[in-house]
Amino acid sequence: AKSSEEKPMIHSLVLLKNTTEFHAQEQKEHERLRAEVDEATLANKAKTEFLSRMSHDIRTPINGVMGMLEIIKKNREDHERVDDCLEKIHVSSEHLLSLINDVLDMSKLESGHMEPEHVPFDLDDLMKNVRALNEAQVAKTSIVYTYSKISFAHAKLIGSPLHLRQILLNLFSNAAKYNKENGTIETYAEEIACDENTATFRFTIRDTGIGMSEDFVNNELFEPFTQEKQGARTQYQGTGLGMSIVKELIEKMNGTITVESVLGEGSAFTVTLPFEIDKHPSAQAAANGAADETALHGLKVLLAEDNELNMEIAEFFLEDMGAETMQAWNGKEAVEVFRNSAPGEIGVILMDIMMPVMDGLEAVQRIRALDRPDAKTVPIIAMTANAFSEDVERSRKAGMTEHLSKPLNAETLKKAILRNI
Structure with missing residues (x-):
C-alpha cells in the first residue's frame, strides 16, 4: 500500500504527465492546422498566378484573331494581305486550342481521369505521321530537321498511340520553339529490347537550341507553369504545362524520360516506353490508315x-x-x-x-x-x-x-x- 505522503505526489506526477501530453497533442494539432493554412495559402497563390497567366496567354491569340479580322475588313481587295491574315488567324486559333487542351489534360491527369488507351496500332505508320507533322512545324523556319529509325523488330503493337503521338509532338514542339536561327533538330526511334510479349522503344529528340541550366532541369522543368527565361511567356508563348503533362503521361505508360541540357548549346530528351506486341495484327489497326x-x-x-x-x-x-x-x-x-x-x-x-x-x-x-x-x-x-x-x-x-x-x-x-x- 502507498503511504499517505506518496499518494498526492503520484497524483501530481500523473497530472503533470497528462498535462504534458495534452500540450504536446495541442502543439501537434496547432502545427497541423498551420501547415494546412500554409498549403491553402500557397494553393490560392498558385491559382491566382495561374489565372493571371492564362488571362494573358488566352488574350494574346484572341487579340491576334480580332486584329487580323479588322485588317481583312479594310483590305478585302488585297488578296495577298487577306491570305496572310487568314494564315495568322489559323496559327492563333491553333495556339488558343493548344492552351485549352493543355489545361484540360492537366486537369484530367490530376483528377486521375486520363487513362492510356490499350488499342492496336502500327508504330511505323505513327512515326510517319509524327515525322510529317514535325516537318510541317519547321517548314517555314531555318531549322534543319532529320529523322532516323534505327531498328524496329516489331511495329504491330498494342498501347496508347494517341498519347505517344502527344508526347513526341510536345517534345518536338519545344525543340522547335526554343531553337536558334539555322539550328538543328535530330529525332531517333529505336527498339532496344523485347521478350515474348513486350517490346521496349527509345525515342530521342536532340536540338541545338537555347538549352537549360542544370538547376532548372533538376528542380523546375517538370513542374507546372514553368519557363526558365523571364518574359519567356511573351516570347515563346504556352501554358508551361507541356513538360509536366509529358512526364505524367510517360509515367502512366510505365516509361521513363531523361534530359541532358547545356545552357546556350541545346538539349536532348530521351523517352523509353514499353508496348505489348500485337501477335495477331487486326483490322482495327489498319482502320486507322x-x-x-x-x-x-x-x-x-x-x-x-x-x-x-x-x-x-x-x-x-x-x-x-x-x-x-x-x-x-x-x-x-x-x-x-x-x-x-x-x-x-x-x-x-x-x-x-x-x-x-x-x-x-x-x-x-x-x-x-x-x-x-x-x-x-x-x-x-x-x-x-x-x-x-x-x-x-x-x-x-x-x-x-x-x-x-x-x-x-x-x-x-x-x-x-x-x-x-
Whole structure:
C-alpha cells in the first residue's frame, strides 16, 4: 500500500504527465492546422498566378484573331494581305486550342481521369505521321530537321498511340520553339529490347537550341507553369504545362524520360516506353490508315446540331467531301428524321450532345431502340464540345459509335466517318 505522503505526489506526477501530453497533442494539432493554412495559402497563390497567366496567354491569340479580322475588313481587295491574315488567324486559333487542351489534360491527369488507351496500332505508320507533322512545324523556319529509325523488330503493337503521338509532338514542339536561327533538330526511334510479349522503344529528340541550366532541369522543368527565361511567356508563348503533362503521361505508360541540357548549346530528351506486341495484327489497326475517299461521295449524313454557325461549318466540310446532308436542330428532330427515312438511306449520323428539346444522348438511345434493321448498326458519331473522358464514356454507354471533340477540322471528321462506314 502507498503511504499517505506518496499518494498526492503520484497524483501530481500523473497530472503533470497528462498535462504534458495534452500540450504536446495541442502543439501537434496547432502545427497541423498551420501547415494546412500554409498549403491553402500557397494553393490560392498558385491559382491566382495561374489565372493571371492564362488571362494573358488566352488574350494574346484572341487579340491576334480580332486584329487580323479588322485588317481583312479594310483590305478585302488585297488578296495577298487577306491570305496572310487568314494564315495568322489559323496559327492563333491553333495556339488558343493548344492552351485549352493543355489545361484540360492537366486537369484530367490530376483528377486521375486520363487513362492510356490499350488499342492496336502500327508504330511505323505513327512515326510517319509524327515525322510529317514535325516537318510541317519547321517548314517555314531555318531549322534543319532529320529523322532516323534505327531498328524496329516489331511495329504491330498494342498501347496508347494517341498519347505517344502527344508526347513526341510536345517534345518536338519545344525543340522547335526554343531553337536558334539555322539550328538543328535530330529525332531517333529505336527498339532496344523485347521478350515474348513486350517490346521496349527509345525515342530521342536532340536540338541545338537555347538549352537549360542544370538547376532548372533538376528542380523546375517538370513542374507546372514553368519557363526558365523571364518574359519567356511573351516570347515563346504556352501554358508551361507541356513538360509536366509529358512526364505524367510517360509515367502512366510505365516509361521513363531523361534530359541532358547545356545552357546556350541545346538539349536532348530521351523517352523509353514499353508496348505489348500485337501477335495477331487486326483490322482495327489498319482502320486507322487511309481509306477510299470516294466512299463519301453521295453519302447521306444526318447532322444534328442546334448552333447555326456549327451547322454551317459542318455542312461545308461534308459537302466539300461529296456527302449530302440532312439537318436536325435538336435530338427530337434527329429521331424523327431518321424514323421517317428509308432503311439504309442515312449512312452516318453526326450528333451534338447539348441540344434543346432532347439532348444527343437521349436521341441516340431512342434511335437505337427503333424497330428497324439499321437502327442498331448505323454509325452515330458524337460531335460535341464535351471533351472529358467521362463524356466519352457517357457517349459510349448511350450507343454512340465514336466521340469527336470540337473544334473539328475537316481531316479529323473525314477520317472518323471513313473509319465507321
